[in-house]
Amino acid sequence: MPKVLIADKLSTAAVNIFKMRGVEVDVKTGLTKEELLKIVDQYDGIAIRSATKITKDVIAVAKKLKVVGRAGIGVDNVDIPAATAAGVIVMNTPFGNSITTAEHAIALMMALARELPAANASTHAGKWEKNRFMGVELYGKTLGLIGAGNIGSIVADRAKGLKMHVVAFDPYLSAESAEEKGIEKVELDDLLARADFITLHTPLTPETKGILSAEALAKTKKGVRIINCARGGLIDEAALKAALDSGQVAGAALDVFAEEPAKANPLFGNEKVVCTPHLGASTEEAQENVALQVAEQISDYLLTGAIVNALNMPSISAQEAQLVKPWISLAEKLGAFAGQLTETSIQAVEILYEGSAAKLNQRALTQAALAGLLKAHMPEVNMVNAPLVAKERGIKVSETRRDQQGIYEGYIQIKVVTPEMTRAVAGTVFADGHPRLIQVKDIKLDAEFAPNMIYVTNEDKPGFIGRLGTLLGDTKVNIANFTLGRSAPGDDSIALVQVDGEVPQAVLDAIRKLPLVKSAKALKF
Numbered sequence: 001m002p003k004v005l006i007a008d009k010l011s012t013a014a015v016n017i018f019k020m021r022g023v024e025v026d027v028k029t030g031l032t033k034e035e036l037l038k039i040v041d042q043y044d045g046i047a048i049r050s051a052t053k054i055t056k057d058v059i060a061v062a063k064k065l066k067v068v069g070r071a072g073i074g075v076d077n078v079d080i081p082a083a084t085a086a087g088v089i090v091m092n093t094p095f096g097n098s099i100t101t102a103e104h105a106i107a108l109m110m111a112l113a114r115e116l117p118a119a120n121a122s123t124h125a126g127k128w129e130k131n132r133f134m135g136v137e138l139y140g141k142t143l144g145l146i147g148a149g150n151i152g153s154i155v156a157d158r159a160k161g162l163k164m165h166v167v168a169f170d171p172y173l174s175a176e177s178a179e180e181k182g183i184e185k186v187e188l189d190d191l192l193a194r195a196d197f198i199t200l201h202t203p204l205t206p207e208t209k210g211i212l213s214a215e216a217l218a219k220t221k222k223g224v225r226i227i228n229c230a231r232g233g234l235i236d237e238a239a240l241k242a243a244l245d246s247g248q249v250a251g252a253a254l255d256v257f258a259e260e261p262a263k264a265n266p267l268f269g270n271e272k273v274v275c276t277p278h279l280g281a282s283t284e285e286a287q288e289n290v291a292l293q294v295a296e297q298i299s300d301y302l303l304t305g306a307i308v309n310a311l312n313m314p315s316i317s318a319q320e321a322q323l324v325k326p327w328i329s330l331a332e333k334l335g336a337f338a339g340q341l342t343e344t345s346i347q348a349v350e351i352l353y354e355g356s357a358a359k360l361n362q363r364a365l366t367q368a369a370l371a372g373l374l375k376a377h378m379p380e381v382n383m384v385n386a387p388l389v390a391k392e393r394g395i396k397v398s399e400t401r402r403d404q405q406g407i408y409e410g411y412i413q414i415k416v417v418t419p420e421m422t423r424a425v426a427g428t429v430f431a432d433g434h435p436r437l438i439q440v441k442d443i444k445l446d447a448e449f450a451p452n453m454i455y456v457t458n459e460d461k462p463g464f465i466g467r468l469g470t471l472l473g474d475t476k477v478n479i480a481n482f483t484l485g486r487s488a489p490g491d492d493s494i495a496l497v498q499v500d501g502e503v504p505q506a507v508l509d510a511i512r513k514l515p516l517v518k519s520a521k522a523l524k525f
């Protein structure tokens, strides 16, 4: 039974889902990094919110870990490259808390416009300072969105209801999509110059870090009000403090901080600043949504192989996972076969999906084929990191799909191009669900994959099979199965021998010395 750790506070709905689905679950929140490092190797999955940091060193010791599920959107607390390199899938729940977070941004904008927190504190203190508080209207004002994805778009929709004019800077927002949303797409400098309110809704990335820098703040309209419900690092906090002091910025409402939990911050105590402790996603509805969703997603992956909302793998539904599993195994084995026969650098990999194979999840199959291929010489490669490793090595990967043309209902062919040669191998999955090798180079055959195999190329002349059988018998290598293939009588032929156990190097050397043998190699699957 797979075992999952819930490391941050999640709605109890998550625990119930895990238990109902047959996943063992431990709830241990508030762990220190050292405590997490000590126990993390027990778990197949971890469910987190934003507090727990899944760093490189956590991944390094989490030997069983297969999936990290973020009950929320931002995954800046997960080292995704390290997870990818270790074959750990990272998932989030991209929509469960978007409305809630957008509403928090609107609430903060209202609070800023009317100084609600300060007025509330003053009134509770019995001061009745009616003349102290003078707000501004939102009506007719320009709201500048930095980031117009899920949350930004909901904020825009609500702001338009308040009769604000919405402009957005988002390089990935198409003009058509902006028009559909009633948003004016602008460049950052234009937004800074025109917005009365600026609200941030981008992830924290190297490009967005410090997007509201001292220089950017200097370009804003004097008296601008800023709302940040995305990530603390998007604003240079020292620069914001200076801009508040100079009056360039009239006020800021911040839900997120460069360092969290924020116990001390240069902006604390400033009466122009409204703060909340990263409450953007904190509503009953959103927490129920994300907890249910993350528990479903983690359970699905661990129990059925279904992948949803992963940031480092293509999605695969549970039904599809069932169907695609034997083909993934075939793709990986074909890749492994080609990889073990390839001893030079690889320039390109061309994958052909035919018939029923062409209707399956191509990205997953290609990732499996690449993993098998590259793993032959780089054991750390897995299905998750294979495309990245291939790209880093300059291997050109291409895929072709076509309708059934031959006798097989479906098949996969992998062609590996090296500076010296191009080698193609192909396979299919029979009704029994077992992958079969059906073509090596241009030679047709029908062989199952086995953990230990010997691959021999030889001249197709009488005497070879007997000599090979005798040699293996004499050296106590038991033959489990023997498959032969040749392009035409007397041409080059192939022998694929399934053997029980590893093939000693001395036996391989002896095979290579047999008459008619051109090459011999031990293969492992």
Ligand SMILES: NC(=O)C1=CN([C@@H]2O[C@H](COP(=O)(O)OP(=O)(O)OC[C@H]3O[C@@H](n4cnc5c(N)ncnc54)[C@H](O)[C@@H]3O)[C@@H](O)[C@H]2O)C=CC1
Pocket (backbone or CB within 6 Å): 072, 073, 074, 075, 094, 097, 098, 101, 146, 147, 148, 149, 150, 151, 152, 169, 170, 171, 172, 173, 201, 202, 203, 204, 207, 208, 229, 230, 231, 255, 256, 278, 279, 280, 281, 282
């Ligand atoms: N305060 C809180 O509790 C919460 C905070 N968040 C934060 O909000 C962020 C946004 O969430 P969603 O809207 O769901 O994400 P999303 O992925 O739907 O939208 C992000 C948008 O940012 C844009 N973007 C990326 N790089 C950009 C750049 N350099 N300049 C301008 N725009 C850029 C993207 O094109 C995309 O449209 C999350 O990444 C997360 O950090 C999310 C939920 C709760």
Ligand SMILES: O=C(O)CCC(=O)C(=O)O
Pocket (backbone or CB within 6 Å): 049, 050, 071, 072, 073, 074, 075, 097, 278, 279, 280, 281, 282
């Ligand atoms: O889990 C939370 O409370 C924070 C949510 C958040 O920041 C996110 O989903 O990106």
